[in-house]
Amino acid sequence: MLIINRLNQVEAKFIIEGAVIKANKLGVPMCISVVDESGSLIAFERMDGGKIHSITLSQDKAFTAASSRKATHEVNQACIPGHENNLFGIHTALGGRMCIIGGGLPISFEGKVIGGIGVSSGTPKQDLACAQAGVDSFNRMLSQAAS
Amino acid sequence: MLIINRLNQVEAKFIIEGAVIKANKLGVPMCISVVDESGSLIAFERMDGGKIHSITLSQDKAFTAASSRKATHEVNQACIPGHENNLFGIHTALGGRMCIIGGGLPISFEGKVIGGIGVSSGTPKQDLACAQAGVDSFNRMLSQAAS
Amino acid sequence: MLIINRLNQVEAKFIIEGAVIKANKLGVPMCISVVDESGSLIAFERMDGGKIHSITLSQDKAFTAASSRKATHEVNQACIPGHENNLFGIHTALGGRMCIIGGGLPISFEGKVIGGIGVSSGTPKQDLACAQAGVDSFNRMLSQAAS
Amino acid sequence: MLIINRLNQVEAKFIIEGAVIKANKLGVPMCISVVDESGSLIAFERMDGGKIHSITLSQDKAFTAASSRKATHEVNQACIPGHENNLFGIHTALGGRMCIIGGGLPISFEGKVIGGIGVSSGTPKQDLACAQAGVDSFNRMLSQAAS
Numbered sequence: 016m017l018i019i020n021r022l023n024q025v026e027a028k029f030i031i032e033g034a035v036i037k038a039n040k041l042g043v044p045m046c047i048s049v050v051d052e053s054g055s056l057i058a059f060e061r062m063d064g065g066k067i068h069s070i071t072l073s074q075d076k077a078f079t080a081a082s083s084r085k086a087t088h089e090v091n092q093a094c095i096p097g098h099e100n101n102l103f104g105i106h107t108a109l110g111g112r113m114c115i116i117g118g119g120l121p122i123s124f125e126g127k128v129i130g131g132i133g134v135s136s137g138t139p140k141q142d143l144a145c146a147q148a149g150v151d152s153f154n155r156m157l158s159q160a161a162s
Numbered sequence: 163m164l165i166i167n168r169l170n171q172v173e174a175k176f177i178i179e180g181a182v183i184k185a186n187k188l189g190v191p192m193c194i195s196v197v198d199e200s201g202s203l204i205a206f207e208r209m210d211g212g213k214i215h216s217i218t219l220s221q222d223k224a225f226t227a228a229s230s231r232k233a234t235h236e237v238n239q240a241c242i243p244g245h246e247n248n249l250f251g252i253h254t255a256l257g258g259r260m261c262i263i264g265g266g267l268p269i270s271f272e273g274k275v276i277g278g279i280g281v282s283s284g285t286p287k288q289d290l291a292c293a294q295a296g297v298d299s300f301n302r303m304l305s306q307a308a309s
Numbered sequence: 310m311l312i313i314n315r316l317n318q319v320e321a322k323f324i325i326e327g328a329v330i331k332a333n334k335l336g337v338p339m340c341i342s343v344v345d346e347s348g349s350l351i352a353f354e355r356m357d358g359g360k361i362h363s364i365t366l367s368q369d370k371a372f373t374a375a376s377s378r379k380a381t382h383e384v385n386q387a388c389i390p391g392h393e394n395n396l397f398g399i400h401t402a403l404g405g406r407m408c409i410i411g412g413g414l415p416i417s418f419e420g421k422v423i424g425g426i427g428v429s430s431g432t433p434k435q436d437l438a439c440a441q442a443g444v445d446s447f448n449r450m451l452s453q454a455a456s
Numbered sequence: 457m458l459i460i461n462r463l464n465q466v467e468a469k470f471i472i473e474g475a476v477i478k479a480n481k482l483g484v485p486m487c488i489s490v491v492d493e494s495g496s497l498i499a500f501e502r503m504d505g506g507k508i509h510s511i512t513l514s515q516d517k518a519f520t521a522a523s524s525r526k527a528t529h530e531v532n533q534a535c536i537p538g539h540e541n542n543l544f545g546i547h548t549a550l551g552g553r554m555c556i557i558g559g560g561l562p563i564s565f566e567g568k569v570i571g572g573i574g575v576s577s578g579t580p581k582q583d584l585a586c587a588q589a590g591v592d593s594f595n596r597m598l599s600q601a602a603s
Contacts, residue, residue, distance in 0.1 A: 054215070101264065163463065169457065171356060207318065276457065369549065411542065
């Protein structure tokens with residue numbers, strides 16, 4: 016049998032909180048999704064004013080990051096037509112569920128992906144900054160628990 | 163009436179075994195799909211640690227290779243926007259089921275495609291190496307049966 | 310963090326083997342799918358002669374059983390229009406991915422669902438018998454490992 | 457390797473011709489689909505005046521009949537909620553591609569399904585009559601070739 020580590024609900028709330036604080040600093044209301052290591056949704060928040068299409072996009076970014084174990088903006092680079100490590104075409108796979116726009120990050124524990132976060136409504140750079148803030152919030156929580 | 167040759171279950175298992183051996187050598191747990199000449203799934207294995215999105219991606223690579231009778235990395239090249247033999251856009255066809263990322267290979271017998279293999283979870287180059295190992299395994303099996 | 314138990318590839322092979330032996334006894338070539346606790350496919354086998362639509366149906370039965378933590382034939386009963394515990398309509402959910410036809414069973418360990426099996430190509434009763442044989446095979450494997 | 461018999465294009469034309477003659481007698485312009493044993497479309501004709509939704513429906517009936525190796529009106533009976541051999545729910549499987557409305561028939565040769573026909577635009581009874589006329593046309597062709 017496999018033993019799998021997976022984000023729980025308390026951790027997901029911390030992650031979203033970190034992203035929300037950053038989004039408020041940027042002044043951009045965001046859609047924020049947190050998924051488990053299988054890409055299944057654990058928690059979602061659409062801040063007041065978050066965009067409609069970002070409900071789906073944030074989920075797809077989180078799914079893509081957790082499943083590919085890579086930031087979505089890194090997948091984006093490998094997806095440029097003719098790129099040497101060519102993933103071009105992956106952005107339309109799974110009925111479009113694979114999302115290669117910046118703003119999705121895997122969340123890891125002891126070197127294993129245990130979930131992912133996806134943020135959408137701003138520019139890819141803003142989305143990524145909020146996703147990173149979510150990951151940072153989780154890592155702070157971990158190191159506080161360890162100390 | 164048409165007389166069609168089609169991979170059977172025993173052959174599919176040999177093909178997957180060949181791919182698994184290569185994946186273990188590379189140290190990358192893979193999702194491996196084998197389809198028949200119509201693109202319908204015969205056998206699938208997700209090695210422990212294979213990626214979630216690769217479940218679908220490996221099936222779609224196998225389908226695309228069997229149906230287009232070409233390696234998916236070759237379709238990828240023809241899909242670069244502006245390519246002289248321009249297939250750009252085929253990666254979004256069939257609801258995204260056409261997959262043009264390297265790692266899909268047709269499987270042939272006496273010059274006719276009788277199935278396909280699709281591998282996913284590594285880089286396209288690693289995926290292709292495992293798919294090729296699967297094809298090699300089938301061809302060895304054929305030549306042993308003939309001798 | 311959550312700690313999750315999940316079927317591994319070796320176990321999935323045992324489960325499929327158990328179902329195949331039963332299918333051979335019944336004389337009905339089956340499609341057999343094994344998924345993990347999140348409903349993601351681990352292993353699939355289409356016995357020679359298994360039906361085309363059963364490729365998807367067996368996966369959907371396995372998904373539905375693992376996710377609802379119930380046998381699909383039990384969900385079927387609750388889905389009869391007007392049933393007191395009325396689930397009528399669930400068969401069309403998730404784009405039809407929820408499958409309420411008999412032949413899907415959850416697979417459990419120490420009271421927790423760790424995966425599922427779905428079988429299709431025969432009558433629902435035959436499909437269920439093969440799925441049960443797969444579960445039995447897993448349970449035998451567990452009790453042998455324990456003894 | 458498996459050796460599969462499959463309808464060819466000439467046979468598919470005969471089958472459609474048989475269905476068209478019957479449709480003209482009934483005075484109902486039909487959509488008629490012929491698929492191979494894997495459910496893949498070989499030939500399609502929308503008679504002038506055939507209904508738009510029947511383009512898809514006739515394909516789905518042909519697919520369902522070929523894959524389940526049963527007439528679609530027989531599947532319909534087993535799909536009644538609470539039926540003892542309960543297939544209720546199959547009508548929404550595969551994203552709705554399974555079609556259990558009368559008018560789909562498998563086409564067999566020496567006891568094996570080699571394709572299917574699906575007819576739509578009239579009542580299920582009219583559709584079935586035309587599908588049967590298509591099958592009859594194929595069987596006549598076979599017996600003439602044999603004599």
